[in-house]
Amino acid sequence: MGLRERKKHQTRLALSDAAFELFLEQGFEATTVDQIAAAVDVSPRTFFRYFGSKEELALDFMVEYDEVVTAALAARPADEPPLQALAAAYRQFIREVRRTAAIDPERYVRHRHVMEANPHLITAGLARMADIETKLTAEVARRQGTDPDADPRPRLLVAFITSAIRVGFECATGDAGSLDKLFGNVEKTLALTVEALSPGWCQFNFGSSGQVATKASSPG
Amino acid sequence: MGLRERKKHQTRLALSDAAFELFLEQGFEATTVDQIAAAVDVSPRTFFRYFGSKEELALDFMVEYDEVVTAALAARPADEPPLQALAAAYRQFIREVRRTAAIDPERYVRHRHVMEANPHLITAGLARMADIETKLTAEVARRQGTDPDADPRPRLLVAFITSAIRVGFECATGDAGSLDKLFGNVEKTLALTVEALSPGWCQFNFGSSGQVATKASSPG
DNA sequence: GTAATTTATGTCAGTCGATGACAGATGACA
DNA sequence: TGTCATCTGTCATCGACTGACATAAATTAC
Numbered sequence: 459m460g461l462r463e464r465k466k467h468q469t470r471l472a473l474s475d476a477a478f479e480l481f482l483e484q485g486f487e488a489t490t491v492d493q494i495a496a497a498v499d500v501s502p503r504t505f506f507r508y509f510g511s512k513e514e515l516a517l518d519f520m521v522e523y524d525e526v527v528t529a530a531l532a533a534r535p536a537d538e539p540p541l542q543a544l545a546a547a548y549r550q551f552i553r554e555v556r557r558t559a560a561i562d563p564e565r566y567v568r569h570r571h572v573m574e575a576n577p578h579l580i581t582a583g584l585a586r587m588a589d590i591e592t593k594l595t596a597e598v599a600r601r602q603g604t605d606p607d608a609d610p611r612p613r614l615l616v617a618f619i620t621s622a623i624r625v626g627f628e629c630a631t632g633d634a635g636s637l638d639k640l641f642g643n644v645e646k647t648l649a650l651t652v653e654a655l656s657p658g659w660c661q662f663n664f665g666s667s668g669q670v671a672t673k674a675s676s677p678g
Numbered sequence: 679m680g681l682r683e684r685k686k687h688q689t690r691l692a693l694s695d696a697a698f699e700l701f702l703e704q705g706f707e708a709t710t711v712d713q714i715a716a717a718v719d720v721s722p723r724t725f726f727r728y729f730g731s732k733e734e735l736a737l738d739f740m741v742e743y744d745e746v747v748t749a750a751l752a753a754r755p756a757d758e759p760p761l762q763a764l765a766a767a768y769r770q771f772i773r774e775v776r777r778t779a780a781i782d783p784e785r786y787v788r789h790r791h792v793m794e795a796n797p798h799l800i801t802a803g804l805a806r807m808a809d810i811e812t813k814l815t816a817e818v819a820r821r822q823g824t825d826p827d828a829d830p831r832p833r834l835l836v837a838f839i840t841s842a843i844r845v846g847f848e849c850a851t852g853d854a855g856s857l858d859k860l861f862g863n864v865e866k867t868l869a870l871t872v873e874a875l876s877p878g879w880c881q882f883n884f885g886s887s888g889q890v891a892t893k894a895s896s897p898g
Numbered sequence: 899g900t901a902a903t904t905t906a907t908g909t910c911a912g913t914c915g916a917t918g919a920c921a922g923a924t925g926a927c928a
Numbered sequence: 929t930g931t932c933a934t935c936t937g938t939c940a941t942c943g944a945c946t947g948a949c950a951t952a953a954a955t956t957a958c
Contacts, residue, residue, distance in 0.1 A: 462905075462954055469906095490943065501908050506945065577805075584808060585801035610849050610867050614874065617841035625833045647830050654834065656876035682925050682934080710914065721937050726916065 470508050472498045478568050486576040519569045527551045528593050540598045541660045544619045591616050622651035690728050692718045698788050706796040739789045747771045748813050760818045761880045764839045842871035
């Protein structure tokens with residue numbers, strides 16, 4: 459890795475660190491981009507060359523995990539029922555977050571704390587979940603051989619699972635300090651969701667209830 | 679109603695109409711508040727006296743329905759199981775939207791079209807659903823006699839139902855023109871969700887699985 | 899090692915959304 | 929009619945964000 463890339467990486471990290479320090483002191487909205495840039499001694503214009511927006515910086519820590527979930531789902535055996543595959547994928551996600559959070563717990567706690575303190579950031583976080591739902595739905599539909607635009611069940615199933623994750627995090631709002639409790643909550647809601655769905659509903663093959671996905675429906 | 683109030687109502691409507699006309703022509707982002715204000719011949723400052731933000735204007739049509747759902751849930755018989763009560767409340771919601779949409783179909787179609795065309799508005803719409811989830815959760819918990827902060831099941835149940843609504847709307851994205859298909863989709867996903875949840879999971883009383891809600895937990 | 903090329907950064911100017919403050923216009927009401 | 933509350937326009941300002949251009953630095957070629 460050349461000097462140039464190293465410097466960039468360094469600046470990006472410095473911006474993020476300075477930003478979160480200010481966020482925790484003054485709040486997300488009260489902190490201006492100019493302040494962040496000044497703290498790192500770069501021009502405000504440069505800030506926007508590293509992060510598309512102040513919000514993007516604040517939510518940057520979520521990005522990496524998106525790929526973890528989709529990759530984990532894709533790695534599940536093809537004959538596994540979709541509900542179990544999704545649950546397993548998200549357990550993998552939880553393990554991954556746990557792992558990285560263990561390396562630098564304070565960092566993770568800071569991130570969540572800032573996010574939970576700002577309604578706008580919570581909203582933006584929800585939007586990210588909606589994005590990932592689309593990817594997961596496509597994969598579930600592929601596995602089940604149905605068209606996600608005609609058959610709502612893949613979407614529903616994915617929405618149920620992501621609801622579990624979301625509620626798990628929400629329930630732990632406030633004491634995000636104790637990571638064990640946080641992740642324990644998420645695992646609990648995930649388990650509750652798996653047991654809440656009637657076993658017959660989401661069989662290996664969806665069967666023929668729901669929107670009829672005629673076997674030879676033209677693709678595309 | 680005095681002249682003053684009539685004028686206000688009139689201006690508000692004019693702003694909304696002018697805005698949506700421009701949104702459909704140029705898109706939400708490309709339309710400036712100045713343009714909207716100019717189209718109605720008021721100052722930009724006045725625009726913000728009617729709507730807190732451009733986004734608020736675009737999503738104004740959702741506001742009234744929020745109250746419909748919560749009121750409908752509160753009106754359900756106390757001995758009805760929560761899943762059925764929630765489903766019934768949302769069917770009431772669908773009826774209400776259908777009714778108003780029938781009065782002025784184009785208006786409703788315009789609103790949805792603009793919203794679906796802009797990721798930021800979709801996100802903001804999701805945020806509204808999150809708000810209403812909180813209210814519904816409180817009511818469900820109250821009915822079940824559990825503490826929504828200790829027992830995740832009310833949240834989960836509500837999240838499942840709102841997932842159904844959301845997916846129903848999403849599935850109909852694109853051909854929002856046919857309102858019947860749209861609402862039919864929502865009803866379908868709602869029905870699918872009700873049948874997806876195992877009947878034993880959400881009994882009249884939650885029973886004792888999940889977080890233990892000790893019978894005599896102090897209220898408040 | 900120097901020249902040529904790429905690329906990151908700073909500066910500047912500008913747009914747009916949003917807000918506070920003040921003054922003038924207009925409807926409400928005695 | 930005259931007072932009062934309230935709506936509105938104007939002005940100034942902030943903060944997020946973007947495009948354009950010049951400079952400085954690193955990379956590569958020679």
